[in-house]
Amino acid sequence: DTEVTQTPKHLVMGMTNKKSLKCEQHMGHRAMYWYKQKAKKPPELMFVYSYEKLSINESVPSRFSPECPNSSLLNLHLHALQPEDSALYLCASSQVPGTSGTYEQYFGPGTRLTVT
């Protein structure tokens, strides 16, 4: 099973709402990632988790709050977002860097978020 699943596929939320994006993988990967992709732009790294601990936060605003409750799950909690946060949010997983040579990232299909 080389699949990364993300739910929901689409999400519309108001600026005062609280919502969460979910990501799941069962490949035994211990590194998980959140990327943000605006329309017609490349993906941009937001967060990296390694062994369920946050290892990289690319200066993301605090209205985005990641969580890694176990080795298979990754959440992104959203609160008080702005319309400019509307984007495709991609989750990915891989083996932990340095543990077994080079390693590829497996991406989910993304959650298309619209903030109104």
Place this chain on the structure above:
Amino acid sequence: DAKTTQPNSMESNEEEPVHLPCNHSTISGTDYIHWYRQLPSQGPEYVIHGLTSNVNNRMASLAIAEDRKSSTLILHRATLRDAAVYYCILRDDYGGSQGNLIFGKGTKLSVKP
């Protein structure tokens, strides 16, 4: 991570070979060359990677220049399903990159029937 330069777009005919170039003149000795592609409405997917030698897999071939300042992704027979944005990414897989993929603008490949 070192930067890469790719053409914004390329066009190919179905069932013909496609050569997608990537320039990376500031590549360091420990940078691997990775290629990912993103089909419409999907997340990126891994295509191939290499360090110094040419590489082949079921999806594509990767030709790396002797000085490593450029590389070419080769799709041997393009299909309509290969229409995607192709990203060439450098990553120090043994250094402190921590697995990060830094995406550039990529090349949008169109395939004509």
